[in-house]
Amino acid sequence: MTAATLDDSGIAPNAKRLLWAGFTAILAAGVGFAIRNGTLATWSQQFGFTNLQNGLIGGAGFSGFCFGIIIGGVIVDKIGYGKLIISAFLLHVLSAIVTLMPTSEMGQQSAFLLLFSGTFIFSLANGTLEAVANPLVATLFPKNRTHYLNILHASWPAGMIIGALITLAVGNHWSWKAQLGLYLLPTVVYGLMFFGQSFPKSDASAKGLSLGEMMKEVGILGASVAGFLLYLFTRDALGANILAGLTQSDFFVSGAWNGLSMLVGIGFVAWVAVITRGAIGHWLLFVLFLTHAVLGSLELGTDSWIENINGTILTPSEGKILFIFASAMMFGLRFCSHWIENKLKLSPIALLFVCSIFAIVGLFSAAGVNGITAAFGAMFIYSIGKTFFWPTMLAVVGDRFPRTGAVAMSIMGGIGMLSVGQLGGPGLGYAKDRFTAEHMVATGHSEVLESHRSEKPSKWLGFSEVTALDGKALEEAKKLAESERSAGQQAMVESEIAGSRKTLRFDAILPIGMATVYLLLLLYFKSIGGYKVLTITPEEASGGSQGPAGY
Template sequence: MSAKTEGIAPNASRLLWAGFMAILAAGVGFAIRGGIFDNWGKEFGFTATQLGAIGGAGFSGFCFGIILGGVIVDKIGYGKLVALALICHIISAFVTFGASTPENAYSYLFWGMFIFAYANGTLEAVANPLVATLYPNNRTHFLNILHASWPAGMVLGTVAGWILDDKMQLNWKLQLALYLVPTALYAIMFLGQKFPKSEAAEKGASFVQMLKPVGILGAVVACYLLALFFGDIIKAFSPDNAKAIGYGIGGALLIVVALITKFSLGSILLFILFVTHALVGAVELGTDGWIQNITGNLFSSEQGKYLFIWTSAIMFGLRFCAHWIETKLKLSPIGLLLVCAIIACVGLNLASGMQTFGMALVALGIYAVGKTFFWPTMLAVIGDRYPHTGAVAMSIMGGIGMLSAGLIGGPGLGYGKDRFAGEALEKANPALYAEYKAAEPSKFLNLDSTAAYGLDGKKLAAAKEASPKTPEQQAVVDADQKGDRATLKADSFIPMTMAGIYLLLLIYFKAIGGYRVVKIDEQAA
């Protein structure tokens, strides 16, 4: 199946691969960042929860880029957003590289990652609706090809980080700068191209018409996550009032959407898809952000990189096969998502008990197969069922997924690592736990009821690096590994929940005559 013959525009293939390169830049930056978490923890003394929050900013900013971009892309055109993303990618490098001391590092790294993610989100606000518009007859296939660039970028970033960090031991700033190479390439590939309009924009749909199917129900999901985000940001300035202010901002945004849509309730199906995509973001990207760190801890740093490359390579290859799998197995997009959720759940459960490198290859390989089709196929479902929303619904759903990864998935796994490792050491040796526990408690979603003391980052790093290890140091390392395994086990409950939702959706579509692509004129009628 050719990208040239399937596309509705003569430059469809070039635009597809330009979008591919743009997302590849995000994947390269993501992978290198995951590989240097240990550098940051050692250099600046961060806890796992702090590292998770920094990594989470690399997702949260994405939400703003994709939602704001998705709202205006049909009105201002794709080219202007590509230029904005390019500028933000460059700025993010300078901000991130400003981290130099334990006192300033958290702020510089957090905001550097946020700006980087904003650029990535802006590019996806371009690429997703662009490819959905260019290939209306086979969105699942070509959106999966577009998003094959994400694991490709992760493979390239991991290999580059492995060579520059483990082998050459170059400064982490030099490693992170590599994402600027594909950044320059996507800028060149998009330069001078003519972009088509989405089907909704071509029909003259207004922004209000595009937003109505999202309505109050869909906005509740996005605004709740935005409330969490603003509350987390404001916490640095007003810790006592942060939560209330965050919910106040989220509530105000919800009222704005209600007024704009004239209090349209929105589509219940779209609401369910939004909630499910929040789970997708948490389990796919949240886990990706930590998996290299976890496997490197359970085995070795080098083996952790091998495993990350292995899972990313599986995703890259399979995302070119979505059409073949749907056709041969006679699966609808919802059926494909259901199968993937079950496989991902099995893979994470197996990974929680992996003791050998061979078993890790099997367990994480199964998990990789499961997570491969989640993100692009969910986008394809939006494009198939809600073409009249243009880029709006698709972009909001992408933003929800990334916000969830940044606020729930990444920090949640970091919190799990802290909590379970601390509990394991306290159970094994209370006196040793008192010596190694972090100065500040870790919390999930800023809830005081979840407060738990993890292990101090610098002391933990020293115990890991000691050779030979004292019995006490070995006990600390063992507890940390037990925390990692328990975290993967807890993580498996997310795809289990997704499988239940996809099963209900499968039953729903069967009841209404089966899953099919909706045409915009039909939907309007």
């Protein structure tokens, strides 16, 4: 494909078409995400999955994103936007093929493997698109990047709204496969919109810096955050939860696999150390990476469970309505960040601190709701908090680390998504399993728990293994009217509601930690004269200095 030329205003002739093609591509990802969230209960009923297993599948919808955005961000300047878009399109189609393969006759582990793999491929496609869309729109609209990037990323909540509306409208009439397959419609549309188009060359190489130079402020410290999450992904997602189910060999369930997983994480850190010639990295970027790992678990990990949890506390249809409401809030508020920053005079760090407070109040409020009105209020408060977390954190990296902003932003996005896959999604699933089981034991229903236990216990990271309720039995009990349930079935339903409430309170620990970090950063910036946007000097561009953001 030939390179598109820019007109006098700095905008390519086909800029708007490429913008809306990117919008539609991310919208397809949002549609698929929302429909998948709406099928969790169906999968539990059909295959008997635990909440942890559902969390692992949901988490795979983010883990692959890490690989797509980081690898894509590194190679996009070498191979061009067009080839990456073709790759993403083919991955989206392959994802649908794999995800729609499971049948009721399959064993639980086989169904889990296909759904996990299909969801991982889906997120790999999404990450590849993000690696294209962000620099593409920034290049197409060099004089108004903030405005058009906000438009681009409003497509994610728009897709979630459409997906949730689909499940709400046809959930009781269509199979989960028919519903999930609908995300292929916007996939075909974005493929057609990109087809035959010329693309401008990225200006990422204009600084004249090598990848090693751009990575120096990430360094060994920053790489260690991503390396640890890669270790967890290899050990847990690929090892204990997939490969262990495919073979009886002790290799996959012993210390040998754990050692191999450690080599994957250490290998990434070693690669960064080599290309940066042993650069340690900037402490602030290390802190931001750690915080973004927590942020990813909070925002997207909660998003992947909030419909299910609200649907448990209230009703499934009300859970969908609340999910749509929260997504609509995000869609609208994404257009207001510039106004908020200017009118309220908040620095990005101050905005992040305020958002953390809203998230804390929103989650604690959601845990205690008993009706739809109170739930709307809780989700309104929580949505204000979560809307600005992700883009504002990326903005901080761009403001403070201009020499490495593009690469660091890709790594930060990958860390956030990988955190959801390995910490947020599975962690909340494990918490719900555990708190539900603990409530059953505490209320004297241990025998009911034992007679309706899942064939696979729930275990996550270093936390103790717990007996989880069988998903099929629980969903069957929830479908019955209260007067039709046995005492044991009623105990399961009440325990899941109690477990869901406690899970949300547990989830609120994350924004509490984030608020603490942001408060300390506010004090730090105050001590150095305030938050300022840094720029690259000609000397720094030539590699002569690390600049004020260096170490």
